[in-house]
Amino acid sequence: MPSIITITVNPCIDKSCSVERIMPEKKLRCGVPKFEPGGGGINVSRAIQKLGGSSLPVFLGGGPVCIMLQQLLEKENIYPHIIPIKDNTRENFIVHETSTGNQYRFGMPGPSVAENELQQCIDFIAGLQADYVVASGSLTPNAPVDFFARIGKVIRYTNTKYIVDTSGDAIKHALQQGIYLWKPNLGELSAYAGYDELSADTAVEAARKVIAAKNAEVIVVSMGAAGALLVTKDITERFAAPVVKRKSTVGAGDSMVAGIVYSIANGKPLSDAVRYGVMCGTAATMNYGTELCRKEDVEYLYNQHY
Numbered sequence: 001m002p003s004i005i006t007i008t009v010n011p012c013i014d015k016s017c018s019v020e021r022i023m024p025e026k027k028l029r030c031g032v033p034k035f036e037p038g039g040g041g042i043n044v045s046r047a048i049q050k051l052g053g054s055s056l057p058v059f060l061g062g063g064p065v066c067i068m069l070q071q072l073l074e075k076e077n078i079y080p081h082i083i084p085i086k087d088n089t090r091e092n093f094i095v096h097e098t099s100t101g102n103q104y105r106f107g108m109p110g111p112s113v114a115e116n117e118l119q120q121c122i123d124f125i126a127g128l129q130a131d132y133v134v135a136s137g138s139l140t141p142n143a144p145v146d147f148f149a150r151i152g153k154v155i156r157y158t159n160t161k162y163i164v165d166t167s168g169d170a171i172k173h174a175l176q177q178g179i180y181l182w183k184p185n186l187g188e189l190s191a192y193a194g195y196d197e198l199s200a201d202t203a204v205e206a207a208r209k210v211i212a213a214k215n216a217e218v219i220v221v222s223m224g225a226a227g228a229l230l231v232t233k234d235i236t237e238r239f240a241a242p243v244v245k246r247k248s249t250v251g252a253g254d255s256m257v258a259g260i261v262y263s264i265a266n267g268k269p270l271s272d273a274v275r276y277g278v279m280c281g282t283a284a285t286m287n288y289g290t291e292l293c294r295k296e297d298v299e300y301l302y303n304q305h306y
Contacts, residue, residue: 004048004055004265005128006041007135007151009143010110011059013069014038016094022104037072038092040137040165043251047258047280047292049078056081060113060121063088083121087111094250103248110140118147126154132261136165136254145169149177165257175215182216183257189221200229207231220260220274222253222281230274237271239278242301246285255293256281276302
């Protein structure tokens with residue numbers, strides 16, 4: 001199988017638990033906590049593993065949380081390459097309120113990362129021969145906004161396909177450098193393409209503007225329960241998502257990216273890859289907390305609808 005590398009600048013451990021009701025000034029009795037590896041690229045690698053594939057997750061990490069993060073990944077038979085940093089890796093917290101079904105997500109900002117630590121990550125990627133590099137998730141608060149663009153520069157003249165799933169200034173710089181595939185939602189696409197608001201119909205026009213400017217070759221617009229939209233220079237195709245009982249949307253986007261990359265790395269046509277990715281994203285919503293897609297759920301949804 002072609003090699004896949006994922007990059008996570010701001011990894012974390014996602015701690016999740018349940019409580020009957022969230023109330024102020026009260027000691028809340030929580031259920032047994034669950035600890036899972038987190039961060040965009042790490043989640044993509046984990047979902048690829050669940051689907052039966054493999055990848056190399058590369059991330060920057062430090063302190064005792066990073067040690068635990070590595071141990072959690074190794075329990076899933078995933079062996080990362082860690083760029084060591086002096087500061088501590090972050091922890092996020094998710095609470096499921098059982099009386100209402102509501103979910104509360106507390107995301108921490110992340111550590112300070114030095115320029116030489118970031119450069120070590122770039123140098124490591126530059127020294128590898130990979131078919132696909134997936135940069136996903138947020139940057140740390142002090143990381144330069146052009147970091148993902150700098151990754152793109154060192155692999156630009158190779159045969160590597162660069163896939164980026166992030167937002168804000170980070171994606172603006174990466175797109176200006178030029179990438180293979182971008183997976184925005186409607187809000188992210190409208191912000192970059194200069195639209196006040198987009199619908200599923202007007203998103204095609206906006207995506208074609210980005211492609212015409214050679215910012216990306218492929219754009220997959222995720223639309224939540226409405227599915228996804230695939231746009232290239234030659235293809236416009238919309239994929240509906242199956243109706244399921246949604247328990248959590250955490251990890252749905254990462255699962256979608258994983259399904260797409262896993263499929264195209266195995267030689268599937270782009271349309272089939274996005275269709276499979278939509279099933280992976282939908283399957284992730286069927287689980288509580290931070291759990292990603294399960295292969296058996298993905299296969300069931302795919303066989304039921306196609």
